[in-house]
Amino acid sequence: MEKICSVTIDGKVVEVSPGQTILEVAREHGIYIPTLCHYSKTTNVGACRVCVVEVEKAKSLVASCCMPVSPGMVIKTDTEKVRASQKLIVELLWASGNHDCLSCEQNGGCELQNLVYWLGIERPRFNIAPPNYKIENTNSMIQRDLSKCVLCGRCIRACNEIQVNEILDFSNRGHFAKVGPAFDADYINSECYFCGECVDACPVGAITFKQARFSGRPWEIKKVKTTCTYCGVGCQIDLNVHNNRIVKVTGNKDYVQPNEGSLCVKGRFGMDFVNDPSRLKTPLIRKEKGGDFTEATWDEAYDFIADSLTEIKKKNGPDSIAGLSSARCTNEENYLFQKFLRAGIGTNNVDHCARL
Amino acid sequence: MAGLAAAFGSGAMTNSIEEIEFTNVILAIGTNTTENHPVLSSRVKRAVCQRNAKLIVIDPREIDLVKYATIWLRQKPGTDVVVLNGLMNVIITEDIFAKEYVKNRTEGFEALQKVVSAYTPEYVEKISGVPAEDLKTAARIYATANKASILYAMGLTQHISGTDNVKSCANLAMLCGMVGIEGGGVNPLRGQNNVQGACDMGALPNVFPAYQSVANDEARAKFEKFWNVPLQGKPGKTILEMMEAAHKGEMKAIYVMGENPMVSDPDLTHVEASLKNLDLLVVQDIFMTETAAVADVVLPSACFAEKDGTFTNTERRVQRIRKAVPAPGQAKTDWQIIAELSARMGYPMNYSSAEEIMSEINTVTPSYAGITYSRIEKEGIQWPCPNTDHPGTRFLHSEHFSRGLGLFHAVEYVPAAEQTDDEYPIILSTGRVLYHYHTGTMTRLSKGSVERCPESLVEINPVDAEKLGIDDGQMVKVTSRRGTLEAKAKITTRSGVGTVFMNFHFHEAAVNLLTNPALDPIGKIPEYKVCAVRVERA
Ligand code: FES
Numbered sequence: 060m061e062k063i064c065s066v067t068i069d070g071k072v073v074e075v076s077p078g079q080t081i082l083e084v085a086r087e088h089g090i091y092i093p094t095l096c097h098y099s100k101t102t103n104v105g106a107c108r109v110c111v112v113e114v115e116k117a118k119s120l121v122a123s124c125c126m127p128v129s130p131g132m133v134i135k136t137d138t139e140k141v142r143a144s145q146k147l148i149v150e151l152l153w154a155s156g157n158h159d160c161l162s163c164e165q166n167g168g169c170e171l172q173n174l175v176y177w178l179g180i181e182r183p184r185f186n187i188a189p190p191n192y193k194i195e196n197t198n199s200m201i202q203r204d205l206s207k208c209v210l211c212g213r214c215i216r217a218c219n220e221i222q223v224n225e226i227l228d229f230s231n232r233g234h235f236a237k238v239g240p241a242f243d244a245d246y247i248n249s250e251c252y253f254c255g256e257c258v259d260a261c262p263v264g265a266i267t268f269k270q271a272r273f274s275g276r277p278w279e280i281k282k283v284k285t286t287c288t289y290c291g292v293g294c295q296i297d298l299n300v301h302n303n304r305i306v307k308v309t310g311n312k313d314y315v316q317p318n319e320g321s322l323c324v325k326g327r328f329g330m331d332f333v334n335d336p337s338r339l340k341t342p343l344i345r346k347e348k349g350g351d352f353t354e355a356t357w358d359e360a361y362d363f364i365a366d367s368l369t370e371i372k373k374k375n376g377p378d379s380i381a382g383l384s385s386a387r388c389t390n391e392e393n394y395l396f397q398k399f400l401r402a403g404i405g406t407n408n409v410d411h412c413a414r415l
Numbered sequence: 416m417a418g419l420a421a422a423f424g425s426g427a428m429t430n431s432i433e434e435i436e437f438t439n440v441i442l443a444i445g446t447n448t449t450e451n452h453p454v455l456s457s458r459v460k461r462a463v464c465q466r467n468a469k470l471i472v473i474d475p476r477e478i479d480l481v482k483y484a485t486i487w488l489r490q491k492p493g494t495d496v497v498v499l500n501g502l503m504n505v506i507i508t509e510d511i512f513a514k515e516y517v518k519n520r521t522e523g524f525e526a527l528q529k530v531v532s533a534y535t536p537e538y539v540e541k542i543s544g545v546p547a548e549d550l551k552t553a554a555r556i557y558a559t560a561n562k563a564s565i566l567y568a569m570g571l572t573q574h575i576s577g578t579d580n581v582k583s584c585a586n587l588a589m590l591c592g593m594v595g596i597e598g599g600g601v602n603p604l605r606g607q608n609n610v611q612g613a614c615d616m617g618a619l620p621n622v623f624p625a626y627q628s629v630a631n632d633e634a635r636a637k638f639e640k641f642w643n644v645p646l647q648g649k650p651g652k653t654i655l656e657m658m659e660a661a662h663k664g665e666m667k668a669i670y671v672m673g674e675n676p677m678v679s680d681p682d683l684t685h686v687e688a689s690l691k692n693l694d695l696l697v698v699q700d701i702f703m704t705e706t707a708a709v710a711d712v713v714l715p716s717a718c719f720a721e722k723d724g725t726f727t728n729t730e731r732r733v734q735r736i737r738k739a740v741p742a743p744g745q746a747k748t749d750w751q752i753i754a755e756l757s758a759r760m761g762y763p764m765n766y767s768s769a770e771e772i773m774s775e776i777n778t779v780t781p782s783y784a785g786i787t788y789s790r791i792e793k794e795g796i797q798w799p800c801p802n803t804d805h806p807g808t809r810f811l812h813s814e815h816f817s818r819g820l821g822l823f824h825a826v827e828y829v830p831a832a833e834q835t836d837d838e839y840p841i842i843l844s845t846g847r848v849l850y851h852y853h854t855g856t857m858t859r860l861s862k863g864s865v866e867r868c869p870e871s872l873v874e875i876n877p878v879d880a881e882k883l884g885i886d887d888g889q890m891v892k893v894t895s896r897r898g899t900l901e902a903k904a905k906i907t908t909r910s911g912v913g914t915v916f917m918n919f920h921f922h923e924a925a926v927n928l929l930t931n932p933a934l935d936p937i938g939k940i941p942e943y944k945v946c947a948v949r950v951e952r953a
Contacts, residue, residue, distance in 0.1 A: 286734045300739050322454065324864070328861060329863070340715055357755070368760065371694060386613045389736065390724065
């Protein structure tokens with residue numbers, strides 16, 4: 060983008076392009092401004108005001124995530140007034156929710172917890188009775204504890220603006236405001252498609268992966284970026300691994316093509332098969348037609364196949380042998396498979412099920 | 416994919432997934448993309464809801480995308496060519512086609528013009544059921560757009576006329592000058608993660624990697640040199656021809672890597688008999704599938720999360736997969752198994768990693784020449800990518816088509832192979848649902864998927880249900896000329912009158928006991944979208 064004017068941010072004069080927000084400019088120059096309701100790939104709503112900064116000549120503090128820069132603007136991100144305002148907001152959020160970090164799945168990955176720590180808040184000044192909503196445990200994919208909700212609206216924007224599934228919205232007002240499907244229904248009783256975009260979007264422990272509960276803390280989890288194994292879109296996903304198990308799947312936040320961080324129900328919740336006890340673990344040979352399988356070593360299996368194929372090839376020629384390769388396997392494997400049939404066996408009888 | 420290759424010279428998706436979001440008009444035909452490619456469908460929905468794009472849906476079922484459509488053309492199953500020719504008829508008659516483009520970049524226009532002249536809106540309405548006025552509206556929306564993208568999937572190709580259907584889409588796009596531009600194109604959406612890659616790598620009977628013909632002496636000589644053995648120039652058998660040969664006893668051994676033809680093939684009874692007739696059936700898979708269960712040798716393989724490698728997505732983007740967890744028991748990666756077995760058979764393959772295989776692919780596959788692991792570490796690259804300085808190709812055919820000039824094919828309507836009659840009065844179409852994948856071996860082990868969709872349903876229109884005395888949720892019997900099965904009925908207007916829909920994820924209600932193995936003569940794809948059945952209370 061072309062830079063055409065300059066602003067001053069924390070005493071530094073920097074070039075900016077028109078339309079950039081204060082937050083974007085700060086991030087570009089390594090200046091940290093905390094945020095909460097701001098969420099990539101969705102509109103900035105300025106709901107939480109955690110991202111406030113001081114702008115010279117402005118009457119009050121401004122939300123940096125929404126405010127575009129203008130030529131000559133003088134911005135301060137680290138003043139007493141800014142910090143006091145941020146503390147007030149965070150203390151109110153803390154006090155008005157049931158934030159029991161001891162057992163919370165998001166402990167260590169929670170954006171509210173991080174804010175509390177970063178701002179150095181010992182205890183909230185206020186005492187507000189939390190809403191005490193019942194934990195929603197009615198489906199096996201997504202768990203909701205709205206007593207922890209900070210009403211940032213990220214789940215709603217992820218649902219409506221990224222996925223355009225149009226399931227989630229706010230209901231009620233003020234102290235009773237809530238996020239969720241229409242008519243206050245549980246997810247399972249709504250039209251929800253279970254893409255799980257809301258789980259990825261939630262900054263706190265209000266919407267979490269049900270199956271990941273108690274199976275690994277954020278700092279124990281290793282994220283391995285890979286490509287989803289389901290449809291032809293090839294979404295970039297992060298397998299969250301702990302103790303050699305896939306605990307959950309999250310969208311890859313490099314936001315690269317083709318999916319720019321978003322996923323569907325199969326990629327997000329369809330990986331149970333990897334750990335299923337019914338996975339094949341050892342080679343099996345049926346020595347006689349109609350007989351049963353017996354377990355075998357790799358050597359025995361290779362010998363059995365090699366002998367049998369060699370004999371068939373000798374007796375009936377290479378074209379009496381065929382191979383079905385797979386749209387499920389990698390390029391490298393498909394390449395090797397057709398090479399094996401063509402060069403190793405000597406036939407072009409190789410195809411795969413893509414036609415089907 | 417043969418249809419696109421014939422028209423343009425390349426069978427792949429012409430444009431990129433990202434471009435769909437920024438185009439002006441999207442024409443989606445035979446693709447239930449919200450269920451089959453959900454993340455891509457978000458782009459379609461965002462284009463419509465956030466960027467004012469217009470959406471034309473052509474589909475016999477009232478799929479979710481219809482909610483977002485500017486106009487929906489509900490044709491009778493199997494009449495796609497009629498509708499597409501009708502659109503072109505309107506566009507030529509109203510003189511809103513891209514004359515310069517047609518003149519400079521294509522050939523065969525006269526023949527096309529002659530054929531489509533018979534497909535007047537009134538005729539189209541009679542055959543396909545699409546109202547003449549709707550056809551005209553849709554034609555104008557598409558033809559007058561600055562850029563318009565056609566999306567299609569198996570709903571278009573799984574017909575006896577599948578290749579013709581695709582050629583018709585190519586005709587329409589060229590007629591309006593929509594190929595070779597950003598945001599345009601004709602875009603097949605692949606249902607399986609690496610169909611594109613399997614084809615690119617030559618897992619096809621007639622071509623080596625990068626579609627180099629086995630019958631071409633020059634190509635063969637090149638591979639003979641690389642692989643150091645003499646090679647056959649005669650194309651091999653397709654999957655359905657293999658089954659036929661096995662049935663006749665001519666095929667003696669089939670080696671299956673990661674496929675489950677016992678559920679995915681049309682006419683399962685025939686497939687089972689064919690496989691059982693073999694001297695040797697080897698199945699290499701992650702589960703004891705229906706096909707593995709009848710094998711002589713079963714080899715345990717590693718799944719995608721347990722190995723390194725690459726997949727090529729539907730927009731030709733080559734992307735990394737990475738090992739995250741160890742494979743269970745003694746399971747090995749598919750490439751290790753192949754290499755070790757090949758060595759036993761006297762043809763050694765020595766690779767120490769998947770990356771090493773990719774280097775060999777780079778040398779023999781011109782379109783993949785510049786795609787190395789280090790270059791795709793952060794983001795995948797779209798082929799063609801002829802060298803390691805090349806950024807990859809977002810959309811194809813920009814200056815000229817892969818074959819030079821784009822070729823119009825004059826395509827006549829051919830009715831579905833099987834028509835309804837008094838005994839089998841209803842049309843059955845098959846496909847997928849959101850929560851499951853292909854033959855269900857993976858998703859049916861996912862708690863969530865099973866919770867949302869625990870069984871196969873027969874989706875039937877309320878009008879038919881009432882006529883047949885069927886209640887919602889009741890067990891019904893579905894019978895075709897080939898077989899019969901029972902499943903629960905779901906009464907819904909998603910199915911048009913006179914049609915039912917079933918998914919093919921459940922082997923208990925294996926819908927391919929019913930389907931017609933009649934093949935598209937060129938694409939060799941079975942007609943899964945149309946067969947005649949009878950539905951009755953069970
Ligand atoms: S992050 Fe800016 S207002 Fe919430």
